[in-house]
Amino acid sequence: MxxxxxxxxxxxxxxxxxxxxxxxxxxxxxxxxxxxxxxxxxxxxxxxxxxxxxxxxxxxxxxxxxxxxxxxxxxSCAHTSSLLDRHLAQLDEQIALLKKSRTVLADLAMRSKALDPASCTDPNRCQVISAAEPLPNL
Amino acid sequence: MxxxxxxxxxxxxxxxxxxxxxxxxxxxxxxxxxxxxxxxxxxxxxxxxxxxxxxxxxxxxxxxxxxxxxxxxxxSCAHTSSLLDRHLAQLDEQIALLKKSRTVLADLAMRSKALDPASCTDPNRCQVISAAEPLPNL
DNA sequence: AGCAACCCTCTAGCTGGCTAGAATGTTTTG
DNA sequence: CAAAACATTCTAGCCAGCTAGAGGGTTGCT
Missing domain, CATH: 1.10.1660.10 (Multidrug-efflux Transporter Regulator; Chain: A; Domain 2)
Known part of the structure; x- marks a missing residue:
């Protein structure tokens, strides 16, 4: 073929x-x-x-x-199996990280709606973002 | 500086x-x-x-x-706010996808341990993987 | 004067998984 | 027998976010 x-x-x-x-x-x-x-x-x-x-x-x-x-x-399927296991662990880690990010991001989004836009004056800073905890690395 | x-x-x-x-x-x-x-x-x-x-x-x-x-x-913080909202939605989607993947992957890992290695003979196929449902795209 | 530690620009490469296009050759169909 | 649909190799580019190195110049200290 x-x-x-x-x-x-x-x-x-x-x-x-x-x-x-x-x-x-x-x-x-x-x-x-x-x-x-x-x-x-x-x-x-x-x-x-x-x-x-x-x-x-x-x-x-x-x-x-x-x-x-x-x-x-x-x-043996051991190699494949161990690869899968490793990926499973990575996946769990990733999910945990994303969930953490989600929490912080949701918090930010809420805050951004509650803020007074008029008080947002500094061109190098953003209250919404700067005030928040930094997220873990993705 | x-x-x-x-x-x-x-x-x-x-x-x-x-x-x-x-x-x-x-x-x-x-x-x-x-x-x-x-x-x-x-x-x-x-x-x-x-x-x-x-x-x-x-x-x-x-x-x-x-x-x-x-x-x-x-x-206004509207732009930042909408960006955050969009990311939040994306994040939710990603988490859902990863969770789905996790389920399938965990299933695969279990199966790989239960299988009889001796029956794994075809060099182009792997029972562990081939038998499974394909995962959604990551 | 000499040396380290800094700075500059510029080009090229890395990761992963392809995709696009040029320029050419072959096979199939009407 | 011509056109289309396929095939070939090769080079180059895409995404994001840098990083490495070459080949220089400057600053600060002794």
């Missing part, structure tokens, strides 16, 4: 496929005599795996490492 | 200050005869305002627009 068909089946663009190849996420496929990439059916599987793994929050680099391990004959 | 001192007081690097100037977030300061940037005390306020606003989740572009309005003599 040619790159266009693979792109169609995998739900990505041909450019994306070539890009994936360039970062060694997809192996170089066979070529036709005229130089066109010629994929087998397994390429669709692999592409979909990438898409699903990406949707699970793994970066392309991480996906590459999973695929590499699998290609090397690694039978 | 010279750039190094301002950087120190503002908690950023001198490179960052020059960068902010390059994107018109900071105005061009006066210069000494030898060409050094020479800041007044208000620069510290402005830099801190930028930092605080950034911590509130505003992008540098948005901060620039707030500062621009203030410089133009805008007395």
């Amino acid at each position: 040619k790159i266009g068909e693979l792109a169609e089946l995998g739900g990505v663009s041909t450019k994306t496929i070539r890009y994936y190849e360039s970062i060694d996420l997809l192996r170089e496929p066979a070529r036709t005599t005229s130089g066109y990439r010629n994929y087998g059916d397994d390429a669709v599987e692999r592409l979909r795996f990438i898409r699903d793994a990406q949707a699970s929050g793994l970066t392309l680099a991480e996906i590459a490492s999973v695929l590499e391990l699998k290609e090397a004959g690694e039978r | 010279k750039i190094g001192e301002l950087a120190e007081l503002g908690g950023v690097s001198t490179k960052t200050i020059r960068y902010y100037e390059s994107i018109d977030l900071l105005r061009e300061p006066a210069r000494t005869t030898s060409g050094y940037r020479n800041y007044g005390d208000d620069a510290v306020e402005r830099l801190r305002f930028i930092r605080d606003a950034q911590a509130s989740g505003l992008t540098l572009a948005e901060i620039a627009s707030v500062l621009e309005l203030k410089e133009a003599g805008e007395r």
